[in-house]
Amino acid sequence: MEQKPGAGIVREELNSIYSLFACTRDILRKYGPELAPRGRAGSITFAGIAVEMVNTVLRPLLTKWHPALAEWEASRLPGDSVVVHERGWDQIDALRSEVADTRRVLLDLAADLHEAMQIEPLIGQA
Numbered sequence: 001m002e003q004k005p006g007a008g009i010v011r012e013e014l015n016s017i018y019s020l021f022a023c024t025r026d027i028l029r030k031y032g033p034e035l036a037p038r039g040r041a042g043s044i045t046f047a048g049i050a051v052e053m054v055n056t057v058l059r060p061l062l063t064k065w066h067p068a069l070a071e072w073e074a075s076r077l078p079g080d081s082v083v084v085h086e087r088g089w090d091q092i093d094a095l096r097s098e099v100a101d102t103r104r105v106l107l108d109l110a111a112d113l114h115e116a117m118q119i120e121p122l123i124g125q126a
Contacts, residue, residue: 009086011073013099014066020106021058024050044116049109057105065095 028050068091076085086092114120 009083010092010095010099011069011082011086014062014069017058017099017102018062018066021054021062024054024058028054044112046113046117049113049116053106053109057102057109061098061102065098069095 028047069086069089072089072091073082073085076082089095
């Protein structure tokens with residue numbers, strides 16, 4: 001679900017993205033080559049989409065922003081609101097923008113997976 005501008009806290013969004021990253025990585029490790037059956041050259045597989053998602057979409061976002069946000073969070077004084085503190089960060093708009101961009105890419109990948117696997121749509125209308 002898309003976050004309304006300025007709503008919620010970005011930490012929760014990053015935690016959700018990390019959960020997707022970890023879950024996908026675990027599936028790839030557990031099932032490995034079984035997720036990329038041999039077929040016609042250039043065919044789309046779950047593994048191909050998953051590896052692309054992990055390595056080119058999720059990992060760069062998390063590598064850049066998780067430690068930066070954690071460092072900012074560590075500067076919060078006791079008694080300060082998490083929401084107010086996060087909104088006071090000079091990088092919060094850039095992070096929110098990259099999270100929104102990532103969401104759009106993930107929606108495109110979900111559509112690719114839906115089409116390639118010939119399954120019911122994975123998400124509702126965006």
